[in-house]
Amino acid sequence: xxxxxxxxxxxxxIKSPLEQEALKNINLTLxxxxxxxxxxxxxxxxxxxxxxxxxxxxxxxxxxxxxxxISNNKxxxxxxxxxxxxxxVGLVFQFPEYQLFEETVLKDVMFGPKNFKVxxxxxxxxxxxxxxxxxLDDSYFxxxxxxxxxxxxxxVAIAGILAMEPKxxxxxxxxxxxxxxxxxxxxxxxxxxxxxxxxxxxxxxxxDIVLNEVEDVVLLKDGQLIRHADHIKIFExxxxxxxxxxxxxxxxxxxxxxxxxxxxVKDSKDVLKLAKSIKEEIDSWRR
Amino acid sequence: xxxLRFEHVFAFYEEGKDVLxxxxxxxxxxxxxxxxxxxxxxxxxxxxxxxxLLSPxxxxxxxxxxxxxxxxxxxxxxxxxxxxxxPDNQFIGSSVEDDIAFGLENxxxxxxxxxxxxxxxxxxxxxxxxxxxxxxxxxxxxxxxVAIAGVLAMNPDILILDEATAMLDPKGRKEMMDIVLHMHExxxxxxxxxxxxxxxxxxxxxxxxxxxxxxxxLEGKPKEIYAKEDTLRAIELDVPFxxxxxxxxTSIGVDVSDIEDLKTLEEYxxxxxx
Ligand SMILES: Nc1ncnc2c1ncn2[C@@H]1O[C@H](COP(=O)(O)OP(=O)(O)O)[C@@H](O)[C@H]1O
Ligand SMILES: Nc1ncnc2c1ncn2[C@@H]1O[C@H](COP(=O)(O)OP(=O)(O)O)[C@@H](O)[C@H]1O
Ligand SMILES: [Mg+2]
Ligand SMILES: [Mg+2]
Numbered sequence: 391x392x393x394x395x396x397x398x399x400x401x402x403x404i405k406s407p408l409e410q411e412a413l414k415n416i417n418l419t420l421x422x423x424x425x426x427x428x429x430x431x432x433x434x435x436x437x438x439x440x441x442x443x444x445x446x447x448x449x450x451x452x453x454x455x456x457x458x459x460i461s462n463n464k465x466x467x468x469x470x471x472x473x474x475x476x477x478x479v480g481l482v483f484q485f486p487e488y489q490l491f492e493e494t495v496l497k498d499v500m501f502g503p504k505n506f507k508v509x510x511x512x513x514x515x516x517x518x519x520x521x522x523x524x525x526l527d528d529s530y531f532x533x534x535x536x537x538x539x540x541x542x543x544x545x546v547a548i549a550g551i552l553a554m555e556p557k558x559x560x561x562x563x564x565x566x567x568x569x570x571x572x573x574x575x576x577x578x579x580x581x582x583x584x585x586x587x588x589x590x591x592x593x594x595x596x597x598d599i600v601l602n603e604v605e606d607v608v609l610l611k612d613g614q615l616i617r618h619a620d621h622i623k624i625f626e627x628x629x630x631x632x633x634x635x636x637x638x639x640x641x642x643x644x645x646x647x648x649x650x651x652x653x654x655v656k657d658s659k660d661v662l663k664l665a666k667s668i669k670e671e672i673d674s675w676r677r
Numbered sequence: 678x679x680x681l682r683f684e685h686v687f688a689f690y691e692e693g694k695d696v697l698x699x700x701x702x703x704x705x706x707x708x709x710x711x712x713x714x715x716x717x718x719x720x721x722x723x724x725x726x727x728x729x730l731l732s733p734x735x736x737x738x739x740x741x742x743x744x745x746x747x748x749x750x751x752x753x754x755x756x757x758x759x760x761x762x763x764p765d766n767q768f769i770g771s772s773v774e775d776d777i778a779f780g781l782e783n784x785x786x787x788x789x790x791x792x793x794x795x796x797x798x799x800x801x802x803x804x805x806x807x808x809x810x811x812x813x814x815x816x817x818x819x820x821x822x823v824a825i826a827g828v829l830a831m832n833p834d835i836l837i838l839d840e841a842t843a844m845l846d847p848k849g850r851k852e853m854m855d856i857v858l859h860m861h862e863x864x865x866x867x868x869x870x871x872x873x874x875x876x877x878x879x880x881x882x883x884x885x886x887x888x889x890x891x892x893x894x895l896e897g898k899p900k901e902i903y904a905k906e907d908t909l910r911a912i913e914l915d916v917p918f919x920x921x922x923x924x925x926x927t928s929i930g931v932d933v934s935d936i937e938d939l940k941t942l943e944e945y946x947x948x949x950x951x
Contacts, residue, residue, distance in 0.1 A: 432818070432846050485817075539716055567817075567843050569716045569874050570915055595846045635847040638877065638918045642943055649947035661918070665925035672931065672949055 391478070391557055391589070393420040393443055397452035400438050404450065412438040414613045415452070420591065420606075425584045427600050427621070428593045430610030431633035436593045437484070439610065440560050443591070444479040445472045456558075477506055480556030484563045484593075486547035487540065495521070495538075496531040499549045506554060513553070520552035524579055541572025545579070558589040565596065577603055598637045600624065602659050622655060650675075679703040679742060680756070680835055680868045681727055686736035688722055695734070696722050698891045704835075709861060709869045711879035711899075713914060714888035720872045721762060723888070724839045727870070728759045740835075758833030760841035764820035773799070773815070773823050774808040780831040798826040801856055817844035825853055829860060836860075839872045854878055876915050880938075887914060900937065 400413040412435045420426055428436045441447040442454045445461060454461040459475045483489065492498040499517035504510070521530065524545040530538075535546050544564070551559065564580070565573035581603065584590045594600070600607055600621050607624040609616040611632050617624060625644075629636050639658040647653055651671050657663045681704040688697040697719045704710050712720050725731040726738060729750040738745040740753040758780070770776035777795045786794070799805040802822040812820060821844050828836065838857070842850040858881065861867050871878065879885055885902045887895040889912050895902050902909070903920035910916075916924075919939040926933050936942045 431848070541716070570876075571715055571913055597847075633846070633848040635851070638939060642918065642922070642939060645943050646946055650950040651946075661921040662925045662928075665922060665929055665931070668926065668946060669929055669931050672946075675950055 391422050391457045392455075393558070394418070394455040395439075395442070395452070396455070398439075398442065398449050398454055399451045400435075400442070400447060401450040402438075412613050416615050418608060418615060418618055420589070420608075423587065423589055424606055425580070425590045425604045426592070426606045426608060427604040428591065428608045428610065429595065429597070429600060429624075429634060430616075432595075433612075434610040435613040436610060437562055438613075439608075440481065440562060440591060440593055443558070443560055444481045445475045446481065473506065477554055478556055479558045479560060480551035480554055482548055482551050482559070482561040482564060484566060486550075487535075487543035490535040490543060490547060490550075493534060494532050495526065495535050495546050498535055498546060499553050502550045502554045516553045516555065517549070520549040521546075523552055523583070524549045525575065539572070541568050541575055544568065544572070544576065548576070548579070552583075556588075558591065559583060560591045562593045563595070564592055565594070565599070595634065597629065597635055597640075601637055601640055601655070625655070678706050679739065680706050680708075681870075682739040682742070683723075683726075684737040684739070686726065686733045686738060688719075688726060688731060688733050696891050697726070697733075700736070700888075700891075700893055702886055702893060702896060704868060704870065707865050707868055708883045709881065710871065711882035711885045712870065712872045712888065713874070713876070713879060713885060714894070715912070715914070718888040719891045720888055721839055724759060724761075724837050724870070724872060727835075727837060728757050729754045756834040757837060758828035758831050758835070759837040760821070760824045760828050760839060762840040762843065764817065764824045764844070771811060772808065773804060773810050773812055776812055776823055777804075777808075777827045777830055780827055784831065794830045795826075798830040799823075801829070802826040803852070818846065818849055821845055822849070822853070825856070829856070834866070835868045835870065837870045837872070840874065843874070850875065876917050880917055880919070889914075 395416045395418040398413055398416040402410040402412055428439060430436050438447060442449065442461060443456060448461055449463055451463060456475060456479060459471060490498050492501060496517055499520055500513045503513040503516050526545060535543055538546065564576050568576065580590050604621050607621050608618050609624055609627060617627055625636065625640060637658065640655055643653045643655050643658060651668065653664055653667050683700050683702050686697055686700045687695050689695045714720050722731065726733060729745055740756060743749065743753060745753055770779055774795055777799055778791055781791045781794060796805065799808055802825055804819065804822050804826055812823060821842055825841060842853045845853065857869065861869055871882065873879065880899055882899060884897060885899055886893060887902065894912065895905065895908065903916050904924065906916050906920065906924050919942065923933055923936065923942065933942060933945065936945060
């Protein structure tokens with residue numbers, strides 16, 4: 391089940407003074423089962439792009455193929471088909487915790503599946519399973535979402551989407567505004583979901599996530615696709631010109647490698663391993 | 678002179694649930710202090726107490742060596758400019774311009790000077806195109822820029838930034854930090870208290886205070902704090918890459934004890950292969 395963009399263009403407020411071409415002729419194939427990051431400066435079109443993946447936005451021109459669903463500007467939107475699409479592709483908005491509203495955690499998570507005409511019992515079972523997946527046990531079920539920490543609230547919001555059992559999970563800046571511990575919990579969760587076979591597409595500014603978590607990267611600039619590549623290869627681009635921050639660990643490793651070291655950027659999180667490689671190299675030069 | 682001093686401060690929101698417990702520390706004039714700690718550790722509470730927006734249940738707070746009391750709180754608060762975590766809590770004006778000007782209006786600054794300053798700080802923070810816009814239509818990051826512009830325009834003696842850039846992207850965050858550090862250079866008497874989760878931002882601080890569970894967990898210079906990597910790890914606080922690398926190299930017998938920043942470490946290691 392892949393996502394294919396064919397000459398996808400999206401223009402907001404077309405033919406008004408505020409007309410804004412947010413996506414320009416994007417051609418892109420996102421494969422099944424991958425863990426993908428969408429990166430780019432603020433306003434580069436990341437949110438606009440992912441909102442096409444579950445039929446929240448439709449192309450101004452061009453097409454998006456999600457499995458057998460074809461999204462373009464011509465077809466009248468068939469509600470049933472759209473609902474089917476949204477069952478397959480779950481989208482977690484930026485700051486999704488602002489949209490929690492039920493009086494208990496369990497009810498909030500059940501809301502999604504109930505909307506898809508699943509019976510109450512099934513909705514409840516799915517909600518419990520989803521909460522378990524995000525690491526919230528039954529002591530949370532009857533609590534009010536509003537008394538939880540920021541990280542916990544976000545996990546409840548993600549559970550609400552997981553309970554619809556999507557094959558593709560899309561998350562818009564899922565770690566933004568969280569403290570490091572909260573962010574780590576979310577990233578661990580996404581890693582587990584990916585390992586269990588889900589396709590994960592996340593929007594982020596955080597190049598540490600790109601370096602250490604994902605497989606592929608889609609790089610946008612001013613609504614255009616700059617590159618779609620392996621997560622390490624993407625660092626060949628001049629990211630700082632694209633307003634992205636290259637992690638200090640990456641800069642350090644590449645700088646040393648330019649001076650005769652042979653460090654692996656994939657070890658950037660394992661500092662002790664890097665240190666040992668550095669020492670080996672130094673010792674060999676001394677000999 | 679201490680511009681700010683806590684002596685055995687306790688605080689709670691609900692009777693019986695202390696969120697700060699026996700907190701003592703001092704901040705000298707012109708210092709740049711970073712405060713780190715998990716969510717819920719008490720950082721924002723500490724900020725509110727410093728600005729006189731909350732009173733301690735026990736203990737004493739001094740501003741410029743003067744004991745903070747209900748009587749002088751209005752007066753002493755004038756020294757302090759604070760940007761809160763959630764920018765929605767501090768918008769009052771109907772336009773960005775009004776909002777940046779708000780703090781100045783209480784300072785009896787001539788109208789002309791005020792307009793000039795608003796424009797200056799809006800430009801500095803990249804919000805000059807938004808002066809006539811309504812704050813509620815801005816993105817979270819833009820609201821944070823406006824809040825920072827407003828507080829800098831007031832030219833405070835003590836600047837408290839409570840996760841003030843969390844909603845900006847990395848580039849925006851760096852821009853705001855550069856502005857603050859530049860203000861510090863221009864005015865060495867400006868005292869900065871930076872509450873942040875961005876561990877790399879703490880490297881330039883004179884001192885770091887790590888809070889945990891309402892208590893001061895560690896306090897000292899960055900190099901002292903981050904040498905205690907295991908202690909920080911035990912409460913799951915992170916350490917900047919430079920110190921991780923320095924500590925790791927040291928632990929396997931590569932002597933880099935004199936090196937104080939990543940650039941120097943890089944240069945040192947590179948020249949070994951000469
Ligand atoms: N509802 C909208 N109406 C008009 N312009 C919009 C709207 N949403 C986004 N835009 C504009 O489209 C461009 C891309 O926005 P967005 O997809 O939100 O970028 P990103 O998520 O990368 O920050 C920006 O210039 C933005 O201002
Ligand atoms: N207005 C409030 N009412 C009740 N409890 C609060 C309030 N604000 C904060 N707390 C509680 O006080 C503790 C410390 O919070 P805070 O100072 O905001 O921590 P931090 O800023 O480090 O995340 C937390 O347990 C928090 O839930
Ligand atoms: Mg976006
Ligand atoms: Mg706080």
